[in-house]
Amino acid sequence: MKEIQLLNGIWKCKSDPEELGALNNYFGADFNDDDWYDIKVPGHWQDEVEELKDYSGTVWYRTKFKVPNDFLKDENERVRLLFKGIFYKSEYYLNGEFLGTHEGYFDTHGYEVGDMLVKGDDKANVLAVKVICENEPDMNNKKQIIGTFGHWDASDPNFNAGGIWNDVLLYKSGNAYIERLKLITKLKNENMATEKISIFLDSAIDAELKGKISFTPHNFQGNSYSQDLVIKVEKGKNKHTFELPMKNPALWWTWDLGKPNLYDVKLELIMNNQITDELKTRTGIKEFKNNRKQYGLIKGEKWNIEFNKKRFFPKGTNIPPWQHLATGNKEKFSKRLQMLIDANMNIIRVHAHIDRDELHQACDELGILIWQDLPLQWFYAKSKFDQAKLDAKRAVQKIQHHPSQAIWCAHNEPIKFPNAKEILKMVFFILLSSWFTNLIRANLLGPLMSSWTGIGLKIVKEIIFIIIWLVIYNTFGILLDLEIPSLIAYNSNRSNLDPQLHDIMREEEENQNMVIPYSGICKGGVWPMFSTYAYTDIHAYPGWYASYFKGYRGLKKFLKPSLRNHARFVTEYGSQALPSKGVMFRILEPAERWPLNWKKLAKKHRCQPMFCKWWFPPKMAKNLEEYIELSQDYQAEQVHMQTEIFRRLKHNPMEGLITFLGYDCFPAVDWSFIDIDLKPKKAYYTVQKAFEPLYAFLDKWPKKKYKPGDIFESDVFLTNDYLEDKEAVSVQWKLSRENKNIIRTGDFKTKIKADMVKKIGKIEFKIPEENLYEDGEHHEIYLSISTLNPSGKRKVINNTYRIDINKYKWPH
Known part of the structure; x- marks a missing residue:
């Protein structure tokens, strides 16, 4: 029953800076768009249309497509028009009829259109899409939840990602349509797991469905798991939840700890002896927790x-984001991820954005974990809080089944940045607070305290008025998100929005992965020291x-x-x-x-x-x-x-x-x-x-500069990231000129337990006093510590420190 018709290709587009498209009937089935620009879909208007390479705002898209007579055979078939990614806001019309609006760039969404389609080889359907993506000037009052695709200090400041960046398609199913599949792993131990499975369905009728779900090894040989299903559905939205026990599952590991074992998941549902819908995805059995x-x-x-x-x-x-989303693919992501793996990395942070699904697919296959931020970067208008909450739920629903997904973070650096507008607001409310305080002093408390004449009482009186001023100003600050106290005590994003996003994601995740409310601010809440989320990351x-x-x-x-x-x-x-x-x-x-x-x-x-x-x-x-x-x-x-x-x-x-x-x-x-x-x-x-998983290093880094005859001393530490003990580790060190002429050597023999760091010894020597160092000029000698790791990708890891004599290399 499942059938797909892609609507990608060359469409027509026209910018609408004056927002006159609706008045001019740009969505109309009979509208003549011959003089509009040609544009490739998927794509971005700044990439595809020379005349729009610097444009931001509203662009209308139109396309015509035909639906064969046999595409819809009977009343038991349904068709949905699906959009897999539009940047950023959108409005939809089919054959001149309004379908709906959508906000958000990363989630698949759509509309049931079976009754609206015109069928036949001699008849064309007309799809019109209004797309809006602005360049926002104010970093402290943002209204588009696009994270690092917008304001950031490591993305292209001259590119606007507006456009239809992913597939547009017609999706045909039977009367029951699978909206999504939720997979939650509960790991009892390495030999026993339970997969909690929730199937979300939309049915056009009351019915009984039969079906089957299966988990089959994708990149390894091992056990398969399956379960037959009988599901009673009512007309409308349905949810069916059950558990699938998995004995001796092949767990998904990062590349450095094991193999990223993956299972192909297939869900097939049958109604009236016909397949009404099916869904295929891929997952791994994994659990990631922060106790x-x-x-x-x-x-x-x-x-x-x-x-x-x-x-x-x-x-x-x-x-960073793949800013030109339409051009991303798994091969490009994999190439970059492999370079990170070669640098001994086992996790990436997808910084304040949600990327193409191929990024998670590549991480699943290569065995690298993901810290996933929501697309929230810096400060957002209160009017967008509901949209942020909706996006939080959508993000988890979209990504949660990927085994590479490990940590969720709601918001990166939820702070305001000082600018002229914010400083003027702050000064105004400082003066207004002073005026209110003086009003209270002159007309209310002042007369009551007129008898407070002693020096001690006068000091107490002034302290009371300072407290009153602070209360008034901080009340304004909390209500209006003033720069101070926003940075040090309270702001609406960090203290109000982010804890709500945290709770939404945690509920949707069902504690399978780790969730934190914000990144980059150690303390938060109304008063930082009393915050539930007092410590996140730094x-x-x-x-x-x-x-x-x-x-x-x-x-x-x-x-x-x-x-x-x-x-x-x-x-x-x-x-x-x-x-x-x-x-x-x-x-x-x-x-x-x-x-x-x-x-x-x-x-x-x-x-x-x-x-x-x-x-x-x-x-x-x-x-x-x-x-x-x-x-x-x-x-x-x-x-x-x-x-x-x-x-x-x-x-x-x-x-x-x-x-x-x-x-x-x-x-x-x-x-x-x-x-x-x-x-x-x-x-x-x-x-x-x-x-490196086995790595020796100095506890005390060299000072900025030494004089001939000074004593250098430092403890040496060894870290072991392996999950097994290392019984015989050899660490050697040498002191040399220009990394060539050896002055002194030494070594350490030690053992170290799994996943720990320990002190293994001490290096101490006198800075050479040869005449060549006494001219007051800058000279360098080098201390190299070598860790021998016979089981590692690199057998010898040379860790070299520069020791500056007389003068420091850098100015600060």
């Missing part, structure tokens, strides 16, 4: 992440946005007991670096390459010149090639130290680390480790080493 323990208001929560009942330490990176940027004089070494503060408890899970850290010479030559004209055209790099390519000039000033280089090298040296060194500090905190209390950023989505000067041409920067290889 939190509360340690009081100050210490917050202790996280304990378990993957298939085993303690697990995620290591990975953020990834974004750490010493050496870029912070620690301007200590540099990236400022991150060492997280080793202190007072701050250690904040580091539950880090999901952003890093710095910018220039991409390869080839990318820079495409970005800049010859005259712009040296000195660099900073304005162009900032406006069109996401570069942050102020920070680049601070951390690696152009005066340190003679030309573009040297500056590329310099920037990548800095990025590699910064991420090297930060990764080792976080690895030092493994399970105490750090439960995972995710760098920023994996790869680029356009020619950019940003935080990526892999540029748009898929050429790795130096930091890629640094992270590759630092994420």
Whole structure:
């Protein structure tokens, strides 16, 4: 019974900046669209139509299609018109009749149209779609829930993804139509699982359905599981839930812990001895949980992440949106994901967007977990809260069955950004609060306190009026989301919306995966210390946005007991670096390459010149090639130290680390480790080493500079990410000049338990005092620590530190 007719191809389109399309009957069946632009569907209007390459706003689409007479044979057949992805708002008309509206870019949606279709080879149906996608100027009052497809500091600022970016099709079924299938794994142990299955149906009649669901190995040999079904349905929406026991299932694992075993799932339903509908998908048997323990208001929560009942330490990176959604495919995603796997990453964070389904498919097959954000980035208007809640449910329903899905996050950095408008609002309400306070002083409390003449009473009186002012101002602040207290205490997004989104996703997920309410803000709620969600993850940027004089070494503060408890899970850290010479030559004209055209790099390519000039000033280089090298040296060194500090905190209390950023989505000067041409920067290889499952490193990083004769000393730590003990580990170290002439060597023999980090020894030596170091100039020697791992992909992991003598290499 199931049959599909794709409506993709060349359509017609016309922009409608004045919103006159409805008045001009653009949706009409007889409207003449011969002078409209041709446009390919799926696609984006900025990609497909030269005249619309810089346009944002409203665009109308039209197409004509024919339906054969035998497409609908009898009254027991139903046809739905489905749209698998439209960016962003849409309005639909078929043969001049209004079908409905939709908001949201990532979910499949549609309408029943069997009675509206015109059949026959000599007759055409006319489908008109109004699509709206704006460029929003205000980051603090957003009304389109598109996440990093809109405002972000690592996506193409000049591209608008508006358009019909995925398939449009007619879907024919019998009287009962399968809307979706929900799969929830309950893992008792490695040998026993139960799959809770919910079938969501839409039936045109009351009936009894028979059918079968089966789970068949896809990429391995093993047990199959199936169950015959009898389902009584009523006319309208139906839900049928049951459990399927699975003895000795093949579990889905990440690539570093096992095999990503997948099952092909087939659901077939029969009505009146005919197949009324069927659904095919793919899944894996997996469970991912965070067993939190509360340690009081100050210490917050202790996280304990378990993957298939085993303690697990995620290591990975953020990834950007595939901005030109229509051009994405599994092969492109897989190519980039394999580079991340080669860098020892087992998780990606899909940063504040939902991508094509092929991304999750690729992760399922390759064995890499996903931290999935909702498409919420920064601050949204209260009028969009209901839409955000709807999108939260849609997102879980769309993605939940993928075994790669592990962590959900409702909102990235739900904060306002200071701008002229926000500052003026804040100043106005500071003055208004002062006026109200003075009014109360003059007409109410002042006369009552006129007898308070002693110095102590006068101080108490002033404190009372300060408290009154704070109450008045913070009341305005909470009601109107003023910049302060928005940042430090309360804002409507973080304190109101995000906990609701958290609860919606957790209910829809049924606790199969981990859910957190927001990312990048350690504390939240009306008053942070009393928040249920007091600790989520952190974004750490010493050496870029912070620690301007200590540099990236400022991150060492997280080793202190007072701050250690904040580091539950880090999901952003890093710095910018220039991409390869080839990318820079495409970005800049010859005259712009040296000195660099900073304005162009900032406006069109996401570069942050102020920070680049601070951390690696152009005066340190003679030309573009040297500056590329310099920037990548800095990025590699910064991420090297930060990764080792976080690895030092493994399970105490750090439960995972995710760098920023994996790869680029356009020619950019940003935080990526892999540029748009898929050429790795130096930091890629640094992270590759630092994420090795067996890795030795210094507890105390070299100081900024040493003098000849100074003493260097540091403990050495070893981390083991394997799920088995390592009984005989060899770690060697050497001190050398220019990584060649050896000054001193040593080694450690040790063993280490599974999934832990431990101190294995100490390195101590005197900085050489040869005459060549006494000229006051900058010199370097190198300390290299090598970990031997016979069972690893790389048998020897060399971890090298630069030791600066007399002068520090970097200015800060």
